[in-house]
Amino acid sequence: MKRDLEGESCGDRSSYVSTVRVRYAETDQGGVAYHSNYLHWFEVGRTEMMRELGYPYADVERVEGVLLTVVEAHLQYHRPAFYDEVLRIESQVSDVRRVRSRIDTLVRRDTDGELLCSGHVxxxxxxxSGGVVRLPSGLHAALLAARPKVETQEEGKTDPAGIV
Amino acid sequence: MKRDLEGESCGDRSSYVSTVRVRYAETDQGGVAYHSNYLHWFEVGRTEMMRELGYPYADVERVEGVLLTVVEAHLQYHRPAFYDEVLRIESQVSDVRRVRSRIDTLVRRDTDGELLCSGHVxxxxxxxSGGVVRLPSGLHAALLAARPKVETQEEGKTDPAGIV
Amino acid sequence: MKRDLEGESCGDRSSYVSTVRVRYAETDQGGVAYHSNYLHWFEVGRTEMMRELGYPYADVERVEGVLLTVVEAHLQYHRPAFYDEVLRIESQVSDVRRVRSRIDTLVRRDTDGELLCSGHVxxxxxxxSGGVVRLPSGLHAALLAARPKVETQEEGKTDPAGIV
Amino acid sequence: MKRDLEGESCGDRSSYVSTVRVRYAETDQGGVAYHSNYLHWFEVGRTEMMRELGYPYADVERVEGVLLTVVEAHLQYHRPAFYDEVLRIESQVSDVRRVRSRIDTLVRRDTDGELLCSGHVxxxxxxxSGGVVRLPSGLHAALLAARPKVETQEEGKTDPAGIV
Structure with missing residues (x-):
């Protein structure tokens, strides 16, 4: 019933990987990384993914004048991340529509692959000026192509009718 | 079907209100408050709520040795918040179990009440040492008492069987 | 020899006071507020000071098109700030030139006035476009007027020759 | 007269280099990296330096029970850093005493070496419990050995009399 990410779902070739190391500034007095930092790491993950796709986000904003703004975020925290640990961020395009797209992200402890956080934006x-616009067509195509190759139900998810 | 917060649901006496002002440090180059800051403001909201309930979180951690760690977060961003705006944070206890509890939060522009973000943790x-423990009984009772007084379905939500 | 702030120097009528409460997000695993947060609190302090002076920074930026960018910062940390403590921020205009101005700031524990951090930007x-411009004249005059009334050496500090 | 870092002084073998990429979360509405983030990058720089010296800070804190807390910071901002730029952080041990040590840091744009920020902590x-203690002897020796090899005035700077 839960349609949240399973740890396995990001393991294929359509998952884009980058790493960060937990900074002291990112810890809290509970002795772990504060929970808001995962949104920063999600951002790092999709930034690197877009670079690999040939659409560095800096260019999208500067050249195309289009901002990709976060309109929804969901995070599940499975285990804490500790200071100085290297984290592996796995990002995946899971849905692409005319205006919106969904990026699923897993954050794992790099040493053993343990899943620390899963979520999406x-x-x-x-x-x-904040007005809704269509995704630039090149980026739209690149995101569509970046989705994992699964047999079923993808048609429905891409929303061919163009609903936002 | 969506059981997310409606703007109205936080308007009654069981909603705890505090305010923050958007700092320059919290803006991004898109000209709005960066989306992770809402998790900080959610934290401010439930901190002030717990103080009003007679269980300041600092005491819970120091005196009881219990940490309330965020295990899930969900946020919907309706409109941007801008630099120097005063935001009104409305927090509400929406579910209380033996180990877990859920806090719903709305962030509004203070001048006109416009809903900017809704979500929960x-x-x-x-x-x-990170081991799961029961909520301290006094705090558990206070949170239960803080829930909004709605006729129906509360029994189910409080999970009398004590499932986490 | 050190020309840093003394705790007393900010106690007169020319000091502008605001308060913040330390957020959990601002602590680190050392159990205290992480040192970079003081720069955020300095910013809160001078924002409120400028509002009191009749030149809210948001208006300076939006209406006058002028940004006041930090080109130097110095901080001395005397004692730690802890989670949930209320801090008192005392800001003072200590130097005003044609382009640059210096704001001295003290951060105190609100309960007993203990000095936690002193510094300036x-x-x-x-x-x-990042080009250096003169301070808008109204703001320049307001900042000059906001300096503490000390008999000596003020002339020299205001740099009448207009050196940046 | 200014005894601040010169860009050149960090260029020799005693300078430890690491890199970061500016995150969107680190920008502000002025379109540049917010000034407090340099303290985070300074921290990244000295963390990597200590790892290279054989004393990972995580171990110092966990194994030796010693925290290296920032008691003073100074930063000069020469040019802005922009979103998605790679920054090169050059860290250097510039003074080692029994309790205190000083780390000088330069932040440069990686593409052309342009100096963006210089400072020290x-x-x-x-x-x-926050009580002042001597630097662990192994770490003390490693920091001493890491200082740049300059002929003059080093004796004075290491403060042989052991003043804090």
Whole structure:
């Protein structure tokens, strides 16, 4: 029933991987990484993914004048991350529509692959004044192509009718 | 079907209100408050709520040795928050179990009440070594009493069987 | 020899006071507020000071198109700040030139006035493209007027020759 | 007269280099990296330096029970850092005493070496209860050995009389 990420779902070739190391500034007095930092690491993950896809986000914003703004975020915290640990961020395009797209992300402890956090964000493309716009067509195609190759139900998920 | 917060549901006496002002440090180059800051503001909201309930979180951690760690977070971003705006944070206890409890939070623009973000976190009580423990009984009772007084379905939500 | 702030120097009428409460997100695993947060609190302090002076920083940026960018910062940490403590931020204009101005700031524990951190920033006024510009004249006058009334050496400090 | 870092002084073999990439979360609405983030990058720089010296800070804290707390920080901002730029952090031990040590840090744009920020922090070694303690002897020796090999005035800077 839960349609949240399973640890395995990001393990294939359509998952883009980057790493970060937990900074002291990111810990809290509970002795672990504070929970908001995962949103920063999700951002690092999708930034590197977009670079690999040929659409560095800096260019999308500067050249195309389009911002991908986070309109929804969901995070499940499975185990804590500790200071100085290397984390592996696995990002995956899971849904692409005309305006919105969804990026699923897993954060793992790099040494043993233990899953620390799973979640996703929905991004909406907007212009500089905050108005909703369509995803630039090149980026739209690249994101579509980056989705994992699963047999079923993908048609429905890409929302061919163009609902936001 | 979505059981997310409706703007109205936090408007009654069981909603605890505090305010913050958006800092320059919290903005990003898109000209709005960066999306991770809402988790900080959610934290401010439930901190002030717990103080009002007579269980300041600092005491829970120091005196009882219990940490309330965020195990799940969900946020929907409706409109951007801008630099120097005063935000009104409305927090509400929406579910209380033996170990976990859920806090729903709305963030509104203070001047006109416009809803900017809605979401919730699930908190789990753990001890200093990270082991799951029951909520301290006094706090458990206070949280139960803080829930909004709605006629129906509350029994089910409080999970009398004590499932985590 | 050190020309750093003395605790007393900010106690007169020319000191602008605001308060913050230490957030859990601002602590680190050492059990105290992480040292970079003081720069955020300095910012809160001078934001409130400018509002009191009649020049809310948001307006300076939006209406006048001038940004006051930090070009130098110095901080001395005397004692740690702990989670949930209320801090008193005392800000004072200590030098005003044509482009640059210096704001001295003290951060005290609110309960007993204990000095936790003292420091200053130098702000330079720049336009949207990062070019150095003169302080808007109204703001320049307001900052000059806000300096503490000390008999000596003020002339020299205001740099009448207009050196940056 | 200024005894701040010169860009050149960190270029020799005694300078420890690491890199970071500016995150969107680290920008502000002025379109540049917010000034407090440099303290995080300074921290990254000295963390990697200590790892290279054979004293990973995580071990110092966990094994030796000693915290190196920032007691003073100074930063000069020369040019802004922009989103997605790679920054090169050059860290250097510039003074080592029984309790305190000083780390000088330069932050450069990686593509062309342009100096963006220079500064230093003074670290004091304290125990878990915040009491001042001597630097662990192994770490003390490693830091001494890591200082740049300059002919003059080093004796004075190491403070042989052991003043804090």
């Amino acid at each position: 929905w991004l909406a493309s907007v212009n500089r | 699930w908190l789990a009580s753990v001890n200093r | 130098w702000l330079a006024s720049v336009n949207r | 003074w670290l004091a070694s304290v125990n878990r």
